[in-house]
Amino acid sequence: MAFLEAIDKNLISIPMTARNGKEAVDELVSLYASYCGLSEKEKDDIISLVMDREHLGSTAMENGIAIPHAKIEGLKKPAVVIGVSRLPIDFGGEKPSSIFFLVLAPADNPAEHIQILSSIAKIVSSQLFVRMLSSSKTKEDVYQLFFD
Numbered sequence: 001m002a003f004l005e006a007i008d009k010n011l012i013s014i015p016m017t018a019r020n021g022k023e024a025v026d027e028l029v030s031l032y033a034s035y036c037g038l039s040e041k042e043k044d045d046i047i048s049l050v051m052d053r054e055h056l057g058s059t060a061m062e063n064g065i066a067i068p069h070a071k072i073e074g075l076k077k078p079a080v081v082i083g084v085s086r087l088p089i090d091f092g093g094e095k096p097s098s099i100f101f102l103v104l105a106p107a108d109n110p111a112e113h114i115q116i117l118s119s120i121a122k123i124v125s126s127q128l129f130v131r132m133l134s135s136s137k138t139k140e141d142v143y144q145l146f147f148d
Contacts, residue, residue: 002115002116002119003080003115003116003119003120003123004119004146004147006077006078006079006080006103006116007080007082007143007146008035008079009139009140009143010035011031011032011035011079011080011081011082012081012082012083012084012139012142012143013027013028013031013081013082013083013084013139014083014084014136014137014138014139014141014142015084015085015086016028016083016084016085016086016089016100018083018085018089019087019089020089020090021054021066021089021090021091021092022051023089024066024068024083024085024089024091024097024100025047025050025051025054025068025102026047027083028068028081028083028100028102029043029046029047029050029081029102030043031081032046032079032081032102032104033046036079046070046072046104049070049071049072050068050069050070050102052070053068053069053070054068054092058091058092058093059091060091060092060093060094060095060097061093061097061121061124062093062094062095063095063124063127063130064088064095064096064097064098064099064130064134065097065099065100065101065120065124065130066089066091066093066097066099066100066101067100067101067102067103067117067120067121068091068100068101068102068103069102069103069104069105069113069117070103070104070105071105071106071107071110071113072104072105072106072107073107073108074106074107075104075105075106075107076106077106078103078104078105078106078109078112078113078116079102079103079104080101080102080103080104080116080120081100081101081102081104082099082100082101082102082142083099083100083102084098084099084100084133084134084136084142085097085098085099085100086098098134099124099130099133099134101120101124103116103117103120123146129145132145133145
């Protein structure tokens, strides 16, 4: 599955309400869990996996982007949850992050996981794209940036 196939308009949070890194992960995973009808335990397990990965090293990039991610046992297809915060959030990088791509991928397909992470890194290397994403007002605006 390609990166664009993993994007769903219902999995976009704008504006995010989180004030710190843990809250950002909670907010994005909660959106995913609610949309997918996951139990509280399943949601908490995913949050733990994402935070465990963050403790290995921050996934914040230099341009205000963060890509928290985790491989999930039993997940059928990858998902990308996109969040845009009006206030930059300290996510452990050199610079605070205001754009988040939460990547959840099946544990049994590491190549797909890497492909999605690589696609995101390529897309956000465009400063114009990042500015347009940052200035988006609605989830429809965000969604359209990827599909225009």
